[in-house]
Amino acid sequence: MTDSNDLSPAIQVLGSFNGGGAQFGHSFTTRNYYEFQNYTSVAHGAHSFRFGLRVRLQRIDETTYENFGGTFTFGGGVAPKLDGNNQPVLDGSGQLVLAQIDSIERYRRTLLFERLGFSPARIRELGGGATQFSIFAGAPELSLNQVDIGAFAGDEWRVRPNLTLDLGLRYETQTNIHDWRDFAPRLGIAWAPGAQAGNSRPKSVIRAGFGVFYDRFPAIGVLTAMRYNGIAQQQYVVTDPDFFPVVPTLASLAGSASTQTTEKISATMRAPYVMQSAASFERQLPGNTTIAVTYANSHGLHQLRSADINAPLPGTYNPLTPNSGVFPLGAPGPLFLLESSGLYNQHQLIANVNSKIDRNISLFGNYVYGRAKSNTDGLGTSPANPYNYAGEYGPAATDIRHRASIGGSIDTWWNVRLSPLFIVSSGPPFDITTGSDVYGTTLFNARPGIATDKSRPGAIATSYGLLDPNPVAGEAILPRNFGRGPGSVMLNLRVAKTFTFGAAREAGGAPLPGGGDRRNTAGVFNAGANAGPAASAASRRYSLSLSMSVRNLLNHTNPGPIVGNITSPLFGQANQSAGASGLGGTNFLESANNRRLELQARFTF
Numbered sequence: 001m002t003d004s005n006d007l008s009p010a011i012q013v014l015g016s017f018n019g020g021g022a023q024f025g026h027s028f029t030t031r032n033y034y035e036f037q038n039y040t041s042v043a044h045g046a047h048s049f050r051f052g053l054r055v056r057l058q059r060i061d062e063t064t065y066e067n068f069g070g071t072f073t074f075g076g077g078v079a080p081k082l083d084g085n086n087q088p089v090l091d092g093s094g095q096l097v098l099a100q101i102d103s104i105e106r107y108r109r110t111l112l113f114e115r116l117g118f119s120p121a122r123i124r125e126l127g128g129g130a131t132q133f134s135i136f137a138g139a140p141e142l143s144l145n146q147v148d149i150g151a152f153a154g155d156e157w158r159v160r161p162n163l164t165l166d167l168g169l170r171y172e173t174q175t176n177i178h179d180w181r182d183f184a185p186r187l188g189i190a191w192a193p194g195a196q197a198g199n200s201r202p203k204s205v206i207r208a209g210f211g212v213f214y215d216r217f218p219a220i221g222v223l224t225a226m227r228y229n230g231i232a233q234q235q236y237v238v239t240d241p242d243f244f245p246v247v248p249t250l251a252s253l254a255g256s257a258s259t260q261t262t263e264k265i266s267a268t269m270r271a272p273y274v275m276q277s278a279a280s281f282e283r284q285l286p287g288n289t290t291i292a293v294t295y296a297n298s299h300g301l302h303q304l305r306s307a308d309i310n311a312p313l314p315g316t317y318n319p320l321t322p323n324s325g326v327f328p329l330g331a332p333g334p335l336f337l338l339e340s341s342g343l344y345n346q347h348q349l350i351a352n353v354n355s356k357i358d359r360n361i362s363l364f365g366n367y368v369y370g371r372a373k374s375n376t377d378g379l380g381t382s383p384a385n386p387y388n389y390a391g392e393y394g395p396a397a398t399d400i401r402h403r404a405s406i407g408g409s410i411d412t413w414w415n416v417r418l419s420p421l422f423i424v425s426s427g428p429p430f431d432i433t434t435g436s437d438v439y440g441t442t443l444f445n446a447r448p449g450i451a452t453d454k455s456r457p458g459a460i461a462t463s464y465g466l467l468d469p470n471p472v473a474g475e476a477i478l479p480r481n482f483g484r485g486p487g488s489v490m491l492n493l494r495v496a497k498t499f500t501f502g503a504a505r506e507a508g509g510a511p512l513p514g515g516g517d518r519r520n521t522a523g524v525f526n527a528g529a530n531a532g533p534a535a536s537a538a539s540r541r542y543s544l545s546l547s548m549s550v551r552n553l554l555n556h557t558n559p560g561p562i563v564g565n566i567t568s569p570l571f572g573q574a575n576q577s578a579g580a581s582g583l584g585g586t587n588f589l590e591s592a593n594n595r596r597l598e599l600q601a602r603f604t605f
Contacts, residue, residue: 001028009247010071014103014131014435014444015568017575020072025065027140032059051153058219060144064227070135070247074110075435075444076102076567078458078470079127086112088126100458100469101127102567103435110244120242132442133241134261137250138233142226146219148174154186162195162202172214176222177269184212184273201284208279215272221265221304221338221379228263235261237334237442239322259323259333261442263306266339274300274344289355296348303342305376308441310335311386315473317440325440334442342376344396363408370403372396375480384447384480385439391447394480395429402426402487419494427485432478434469435565447482448566449475460566467566488558488578496547502605504541543604551596 006021013019039052081089081099086109089097101109109128123129154168166188173180188209192202227233236250238258280294310333311317312325323332348370356362374396375389383392407421431447438446449471451459459468464482471477552558559574579593 001026003027004069007069009069009245010067011107012071012073013107014073014075015563015565015570016102016104016107021069023065023067023069023071025068025140027064027066028062029064030061033057034059046158048156048158049154050156052151054150056148058144058146060219060223061141062143062223063141065140067134067136068140070133072130072241072244073132073134073444074103074107075131075437076100076106076469076565077127077131077436079106079109080125082109082126098457100460100567102569103565104569106131114244120244124240124242130241130244131239132437133238133244134442135236135247135250135253136233137236138231140233142223142232144176144219144223144226146174146176146222148172148216162192164190166190166209168211172216172271174216174271176219177217177265177271178267179217179270182214182271182273184214186211203284205282206280207282208277210275210277213274213276215274217269217271217304217340218379224379225263225265225338228261230260230262237261239437239442240320259442261334261336263336263338266337268340269338270302270340272300272302272304272340272342274298287355288357289353292350292352294348294350294352296346296350298344298346298348300342300344300346300374302340303344303374303376304338304340304379305342305381305383306336306338306379307341307382308334308386308443309337312440314387319436319438319440336382338379342374342381343393344372344374344376346370346372346396346398360411361408363406365407366403366405368403370399370401372399382441382443382445384433384445384477386441387439391477391479394482396481397428399481400425400428415497417494417496419496421492421494423490423492424487425489426487429481430483430485430562430564431481432464432467432483432564432566434471435567436469438471444565447478447480449477451475462566463572469567483562483564483572485562485574486559489554489556490551490558491553491556493550493553494547495550496545498543498545500541500543502542545600545602545604547600547602549598549600551598552594555595557594 002024003026004022004024007025008021010018010023011020034057036055037052038054040050042049077100078098079101081097083089091097106128109126110123110130113123113126113128118126120129150170150172152168152170154166157165157167159165166186168186168188170184170186172182172184186209188211189207191206193204193206195202228235234254236253236258237260238253276296276298278294278296280292282290282292284290310327310329312327312332317325325332327333329335348368351365351367353365354362355364372395373393375383375392375394377397383389403423403425405421405423407419410418410420412418431445433444434446434448435444436446437444448460449468451466451468452475453459454466456466456468458470459466464478467478468475558578560576560578562572562574563570565571577594
C-alpha cells in the first residue's frame with residue numbers, strides 16, 4: 001500500500017530533478033499466487049525419464065491513483081536569449097536572438113516571470129512555461145486473473161560411461177494472449193574424454209547444449225492495457241499548457257485541445273523467447289582446483305516493446321503547434337501498441353575458477369566478457385521515430401562488456417565464517433536524447449542528430465561529438481544507447497556464526513521443485529528440464545545462526561543512472577547513487593544508501 005503526503009501536482013524538470021507531490025494517492029495492491037506442481041522420475045536401464053506439470057494462477061486486485069493529481073513536465077528547447085536583466089537580446093536588425101536552453105532554465109524563467117505578473121502568453125514568448133501536462137482520470141480499481149501452464153518430458157541417457165545425452169521438450173501457454181505455439185526443445189551432451197568405467201571423477205569434461213526458453217507475457221502488461229484502454233481510465237496530455245501551476249478540471253480537458261493516450265495489446269502478441277546455445281570445457285587441476293570456460297550465445301525473438309501507431313505522419317507535425325499533423329487513425333491521440341516484435345542477441349565468454357585450499361578456506365573467481373545488442377529493453381521501450389526504426393538496433397541494456405567477481409568462504413576461530421565478495425563491472429550503455437517531443441508521440445525519447453555544420457544553431461558539443469537537439473531532414477540520427485556510463489566497484493562481506501544444540505536426528509531428503517525451466521550461471525543446461533537436485537539425508541540439530549552482512553564495505557560511491565538528455569546541465573552525469581544494491585543485491589528497494597549493514601538471525605529445528 002502507498003499513500004501520498006502531498007497531493008499537489010508533480011513537477012518533472014527533465015534530466016535535472018523531480019518535485020511537487022507524489023502521484024500515488026491512496027493506492028494498494030493485493031496479489032494472490034496459487035501453484036500446482038507434479039514431477040515424476042523413472043529410471044530404466046541407461047535411461048532416466050523425467051516429466052512433470054506446473055500450473056500457476058495469479059490474481060491481482062489493484063486500486064491506484066497514479067497521476068490523478070497531474071504532472072507538469074519542463075524540457076529544453078529553443079527560446080529567446082536573455083541578458084543579465086532577463087530582457088530579450090535583439091540583433092542589429094531588431095530581431096530576437098534565439099538560443100538553446102535547458103530544462104532548468106525553462107523552469108527558472110517560468111517561476112521568475114510568474115512572480116513578475118507576466119501573462120501566460122508572455123511567459124511563453126520569453127521561453128518559459130511547462131512543456132507538457134498530463135493527468136489520469138477514471139476508475140482506479142481493476143482486477144485481473146492470469147493462468148499459465150508448463151509441461152515437460154525429458155530423458156537423460158547414459159550412452160556410455162563417459163558420454164551422457166539429455167533430450168527434452170517443454171510446452172508452455174498462458175491466458176490473456178492468443179499464443180498456443182510455445183514448444184521448447186532442449187538438447188544437451190556431456191563427454192569426459194579418456195574416462196573409463198569405474199573412474200569416479202574424470203579430469204576433463206566437455207559440455208554442450210541448445211534450448212529454447214520462453215518468458216511469459218507479464219500480468220502487469222495486461223493490467224496496464226486494461227487500465228489505459230481509454231474506457232477504464234483516461235490519460236489526458238496537453239502540449240505547451242498555459243495554466244501552470246493550476247490544474248484544470250477534467251471536464252475542461254475533455255473538451256479542449258488535450259489528447260488522450262491509450263494502450264492496447266497487439267492481436268499478434270507472442271510470448272518472447274530466447275534460443276540459447278552453449279559449450280564449455282571443465283578441467284580438474286592440482287590442489288583441488290577446477291576451471292571452466294564457457295561460450296554462450298543467446299538469440300531472442302519476439303521481444304517486448306511498445307510503438308505509437310497513431311503518430312503524426314512524417315513531415316506533418318509541427319512541435320510548436322499542439323495536435324498538428326495528419327493522424328493514421330483520423331483523430332489525434334497516441335495509441336501505444338504493446339507488441340512482440342523486438343530482437344535480442346548476446347555473446348558471452350565466461351571463465352570460472354573454484355579452489356578448496358584446505359578444509360577452512362574455499363575461493364572462487366568469475367569473469368564474463370559479453371556483448372549484447374537489441375532494439376528494445378522491454379515493454380517500456382518505444383522507437384524514437386515511430387516511422388523510422390533505423391538506429392534502434394544497438395547496445396542492449398545488458399551490454400556490460402566486463403564483469404568480474406572474487407569471493408570465498410573462510411572459517412576462522414570459534415567457527416566464525418567470513419564470506420567476502422568483491423565485484424567489479426564496466427559501465428552499462430545509456431540512451432542519448434533531446435529531451436523533447438520531436439515526433440508528436442507525447443514521449444521525450446527523440447534522439448539528437450549528428451551535426452556536421454559547426455555553425456548549426458543550437459548544436460551542442462559533447463564527448464560524443466557535435467549533436468543537434470533539433471535535427472533537420474537528412475541529418476543522421478544518433479543510434480540508440482550510444483552513451484556509455486562509468487563502471488562499478490563493490491565489496492560485500494558476510495560474517496556468520498552458528499550455534500547447534502539438542503539431540504541429533506535423521507531427516508530424509510526430498511526433491512526440490514525445479515519448475516523445469518532453469519539455466520545455470522554458466523549458460524549450460526540440462527535439456528530434460530527437470531526438477532532440482534535432491535537434498536541428501538543428513539544429521540540435523542537445533543541451530544541458531546547469527547550473521548551480519550555488509551553491503552559496499554568500502555563505502556565506494558557507484559553512480560546511478562546516467563542523464564542522457566543533452567539539453568540538461570547534468571548530461572553525462574548521474575544525479576543519484578546506485579546505492580548498496582548496485583551490485584551484489586539487497587532485500588531493500590531504496591538505493592539512497594551507499595553502505596548498508598544487515599543483521600540476521602535464523603533458528604532451525
